[in-house]
Amino acid sequence: MxxxxxxxxxxxxxxxxxxxxxxxxxxxxxxxxxxxxxxxxxxxxxxxxxxxxxxxxxxxxxxxxxxxxxxxxxxxxxxxxxxxxxxxxxxxxxxxGMPKSRNVGLTIDKELDIESKKIGEYKYVQGYKKGGADNYIAKTKYKLSPSSELGKKYDGAGLGIKPxxxxxxxxxxxxxxxxxxxxxxxxxxxxxxxxxxxxxxxxxxxxxxxxxxxxxxxxxxxxxxxxxxxxxxxxxxxxxxxxxxxxxxxxxxxxxxxxxxxxxxxxxxxxxxxxxxxxxxxxxxxxxxxxxxxxxxxxxxxxxxxxxxxxxxxxxxxxxxxxxx
Ligand SMILES: C[S@@+](CC[C@H](N)C(=O)[O-])C[C@H]1O[C@@H](n2cnc3c(N)ncnc32)[C@H](O)[C@@H]1O
Structure with a gap:
């Protein structure tokens, strides 16, 4: 048995x-x-x-x-x-797999105390939830683009690749x-x-x-x-x-x-x-x-x-x- x-x-x-x-x-x-x-x-x-x-x-x-x-x-x-x-x-x-990274250009704007440009909006949810997008509360987030010169140079640069x-x-x-x-x-x-x-x-x-x-x-x-x-x-x-x-x-x-x-x-x-x-x-x-x-x-x-x-x-x-x- x-x-x-x-x-x-x-x-x-x-x-x-x-x-x-x-x-x-x-x-x-x-x-x-x-x-x-x-x-x-x-x-x-x-x-x-x-x-x-x-x-x-x-x-x-x-x-x-x-x-x-x-x-x-x-x-x-x-x-x-x-x-x-x-x-x-x-x-x-x-x-x-999701890359655990951030846009370094935006981080530079923040460090320089310069507001990044809002170029759009998207719905954000942490992780996957059963039932699809309508069954949970999604936060509205802004799509941002760097404003500072250095931020623009590093726009899209990150800290890790996709696992x-x-x-x-x-x-x-x-x-x-x-x-x-x-x-x-x-x-x-x-x-x-x-x-x-x-x-x-x-x-x-x-x-x-x-x-x-x-x-x-x-x-x-x-x-x-x-x-x-x-x-x-x-x-x-x-x-x-x-x-x-x-x-x-x-x-x-x-x-x-x-x-x-x-x-x-x-x-x-x-x-x-x-x-x-x-x-x-x-x-x-x-x-x-x-x-x-x-x-x-x-x-x-x-x-x-x-x-x-x-x-x-x-x-x-x-x-x-x-x-x-
Ligand atoms: C990566 S998870 C395993 C998940 C599993 N593969 C599954 O499909 O559900 C590792 C597990 O080890 C347990 N764990 C951590 N330390 C332990 C210990 N000293 N003795 C027994 N279990 C422990 C954690 O609570 C956790 O549930």
Whole structure:
């Protein structure tokens, strides 16, 4: 029978879990960038969680850890210092990232105490709200253009480019010393990626490439995309971003798409194995696990998010269990 165990507490000690007992780690931890000022995103997690993840994973197990462009280097050092091998960095790319920037020309006007020119109006809403533009209060803002000479020179200049991907660090706990891959898998059931189940099917009408094309498609790549970019490189796993508030009751601000988690769970696990997510949020990894008949262990500190995860997982488990009989 499929199992999920979830804990409403800090994950750092993983005290409930035995050494060398779990086959994979998939998690989306705090990025440490104060995203939308969330209280839990002020810092990167303590290294203790990676040391304990290393302790509870079986030798050869793979892990996938979401990260941010700005701080992934620090997270990678913490993971490596905790004993993991850095195997790859997957890039989950999308088209709808918003540049976090400002018009430097207008900032210069302000600094020089010169009023910028009003050249129009627009409706502004912070973030996306369910129900479309008519269902929330939009503020009217002015479109401005710099008035000062220096402001004009820097009109449109900014401080950052449009973010179009999130990195996902792939790690592995080294296999048992003095054993080879096959011996490690025989002992631990861990040490290989599930490349067969994660093949990307050929598109209708696409000519198969290579001397010996596999009937089920291409091997999964380290680029995952949200939409077709129509640039000739669309042969990767495609998964749209989910909107916050997509489900009425799920208000988690950094909700990950279950389809994305589904692909990642399939990539590093095999049937009936167990996935650990120490920072489960609203439980998206767990949901993907149940759909794929993987066992799941999750931790979440915040009681509100924990309850959302519990509701989602219980509902999915009822569906999965009834389909087993
Ligand atoms: C980026 S979010 C995960 C969101 C998740 N991927 C989803 O789809 O809902 C990270 C989560 O880690 C939780 N968290 C932060 N510190 C924690 C800790 N020490 N132990 C357990 N959870 C923690 C936060 O409350 C937050 O919900």
């Amino acid at each position: 499929l199992k999920f165990n979830i804990y409403n507490k800090s994950c750092y000690s993983l005290a409930e879990l035995e050494n060398n007992s779990i086959e994979s780690l998939i998690t989306d931890p705090p990025y440490g960038i104060s995203y939308q000022n969330n209280y839990w995103d002020k810092d990167l997690p303590s290294k203790e969680i990676w040391q304990n993840s290393f302790r509870v994973l079986k030798e050869g197990s793979f892990g996938l850890v979401f990260s941010s462009i700005r701080l992934m280097h620090r997270l990678m050092v913490d993971l490596e210092d905790s004993g993991f091998i850095i195997k790859d960095v997957l890039m989950w790319s999308y088209l709808n 179009a991907y999130e990195p996902i660090i792939m790690i592995q706990k080294p296999i048992i010393t003095s054993k080879n891959i096959a011996q490690n898998i025989i002992i631990n059931g861990a040490g290989a990626l599930n490349l067969e189940e994660t093949r990307i099917p050929y598109e209708n009408g696409e000519t198969k490439v290579g001397h010996n094309p596999h009937p089920n498609g291409r091997v999964a790549a380290n680029i995952l995309r949200t939409d077709k970019f129509k640039d000739g490189y669309d042969k990767f796993f495609l998964v749209p971003k989910v909107r916050q508030n997509k489900d009425d009751f799920n208000y988690h601000p950094t909700l990950k798409p279950v389809d994305l988690m589904h692909h990642l769970v399939k990539l590093i696990t095999f049937d009936k194995q167990t996935v650990l997510d120490p920072f489960m949020g609203s439980g998206s990894t767990g949901l993907a696990c149940l759909k794929l008949k993987r066992n799941f262990i999750g931790y979440e500190l915040d009681n509100g998010y924990f309850k959302i995860a519990e509701t989602r997982l219980k509902k999915e488990k009822t569906i999965v269990d009834s389909s087993l009989f």
